[in-house]
Amino acid sequence: MAASISRREFAQGAAALALTSLIPRGLLQGSAATQRVVIRTDAEIGVIQPELHGQFAEHLGSCVYGGLWVGKNSPIPNINGYRKQAIEYLRDLGIPVLRWPGGCFADDYHWRDGVGPAERRPKRVNIHWGGYVEDNSFGTHEFIGLCRLIGAQPYLAGNVGSGSPSELRDWIEYCNLPSGSTLSDERAANGSPDPFAVKYWGVGNESWGCGGDMRPEEYAAEFRRFAVYLRTFGGTKPFLIASGPNGNDANWSHGLLGNLNGHMPDGFAMHFYSGGADYPTRFTAAHLDDQLASFARIEQAVIQQRALLDGFRGGNRVALLLDEWGVWDNLDREEQNRFGRLWQQSTMRSAVAAGLGLNLFNRNADKLSMCNIAQMVNVLQSLLLTDGPRGEHCIRTTTYHAYSLFKGHRSKTAIRAESENSSSLGVSVSASKGEGQVFASFVNPRTDADFQVACTLKGVSLAGASGQILHDADWNACNTFEDPDHVVPRPLDVHADGAGIHFDLPRMSVATISLRVS
Numbered sequence: 001m002a003a004s005i006s007r008r009e010f011a012q013g014a015a016a017l018a019l020t021s022l023i024p025r026g027l028l029q030g031s032a033a034t035q036r037v038v039i040r041t042d043a044e045i046g047v048i049q050p051e052l053h054g055q056f057a058e059h060l061g062s063c064v065y066g067g068l069w070v071g072k073n074s075p076i077p078n079i080n081g082y083r084k085q086a087i088e089y090l091r092d093l094g095i096p097v098l099r100w101p102g103g104c105f106a107d108d109y110h111w112r113d114g115v116g117p118a119e120r121r122p123k124r125v126n127i128h129w130g131g132y133v134e135d136n137s138f139g140t141h142e143f144i145g146l147c148r149l150i151g152a153q154p155y156l157a158g159n160v161g162s163g164s165p166s167e168l169r170d171w172i173e174y175c176n177l178p179s180g181s182t183l184s185d186e187r188a189a190n191g192s193p194d195p196f197a198v199k200y201w202g203v204g205n206e207s208w209g210c211g212g213d214m215r216p217e218e219y220a221a222e223f224r225r226f227a228v229y230l231r232t233f234g235g236t237k238p239f240l241i242a243s244g245p246n247g248n249d250a251n252w253s254h255g256l257l258g259n260l261n262g263h264m265p266d267g268f269a270m271h272f273y274s275g276g277a278d279y280p281t282r283f284t285a286a287h288l289d290d291q292l293a294s295f296a297r298i299e300q301a302v303i304q305q306r307a308l309l310d311g312f313r314g315g316n317r318v319a320l321l322l323d324e325w326g327v328w329d330n331l332d333r334e335e336q337n338r339f340g341r342l343w344q345q346s347t348m349r350s351a352v353a354a355g356l357g358l359n360l361f362n363r364n365a366d367k368l369s370m371c372n373i374a375q376m377v378n379v380l381q382s383l384l385l386t387d388g389p390r391g392e393h394c395i396r397t398t399t400y401h402a403y404s405l406f407k408g409h410r411s412k413t414a415i416r417a418e419s420e421n422s423s424s425l426g427v428s429v430s431a432s433k434g435e436g437q438v439f440a441s442f443v444n445p446r447t448d449a450d451f452q453v454a455c456t457l458k459g460v461s462l463a464g465a466s467g468q469i470l471h472d473a474d475w476n477a478c479n480t481f482e483d484p485d486h487v488v489p490r491p492l493d494v495h496a497d498g499a500g501i502h503f504d505l506p507r508m509s510v511a512t513i514s515l516r517v518s
């Protein structure tokens, strides 16, 4: 564990950056306080798994049907039924892993309904998300096809609540066995001779709630029973992910882990949403502060749940996942009627929330293995929005752009970065290093304060720096179908000298700076 940065180190950094006062105030509205940050390249945290930028797509509203999947005969431009514009945007961003089909939907989903000729697939009622009828035209093969198109690893969430061990066991055999069994041959006959080699398997979702309303010891018994039958087929060892706590619920974690009789899962999936009191585009500053303050609680939950896991025998080998996260605002009924259930606009506030999340994941790269934001298209804090299931428009949200600013951190080694104000609404920072490079991300979550950042770099010499910033002083600003590029990343002026960098970090902004070092 690295020592924290002393006041003296901050003072030295500040002296080296006395030039700060001479910088023209391009982005700042008025007088700006200086925030000092120190990055220590010698203080390594761990590798930032690309899966910390994972995604989640549920059969909910217009996420799958109409969002990602429009069908081959749609007038909307498509690639074999997948919405073309969405595929292009997702490919550009790079999606490391995609979880499907739920969410709550997973524990009422029977995979056999979604394989075989589309015209013979049964129509089923989606009981969790509005009681509408789905035709199952998007099933396992269509999901794997989507993952291949966008380069994502598939993560299948299995049904425990209303399913059986044999149903989930068969799904694994169907997906992963290359050939020779009735199930693998059925997959081949359905158009996929090559196995899907799915590694990630969820054993239920929110089993404390919509996934069966179980007590932790009841779910522990279910998990043990299921795990006996969920085996390696065709060389792909399934990575079994247990349903973890709601937020930082230690009772659930203790009750579950203490009743597994030593049969630890490979992964432990916590969910933590950041609720919001206002409609997405009508947030007050006070409600924004309340929502963004939740990210300090998420970080605390990650640290505490990791410690709790480590306290159980074999627990230190269990990966901690933040399987669902994101802002969940007070939603507009009329918008949901037009565009789909849980359709939510993403604003500058949402981008700041994404930046706070992605920063805390970097800082806890030694504790987290995967984080999946809810959800990829049209639902909650999405990357993309369409104007409903039949709408032709598909736009990138502010959240998409926040993710694009963090792409450079993937697979790099997280290093310690500390800001002098570590309160929940102070400047948030994280950093990582690769060959000859350091990336540093900064978030200013304040609605009422601009900063100049003076950042020193310990342990390397600086050769140059460039940056990008996503910023709008109006926290309700967003990209719309009429103005799709209203909030987009722009170049950031970064002034570098031998000891560090300084730059403007205005209110409501997310910035990433790429440093060339030797």
Ligand code: AHR
Residues within 6 Å of the ligand: 058, 102, 103, 104, 105, 205, 206, 324, 374, 375, 380
């Ligand atoms: O993401 C929406 C819902 O939130 C998911 O279906 C469920 O897992 C969670 O409660």
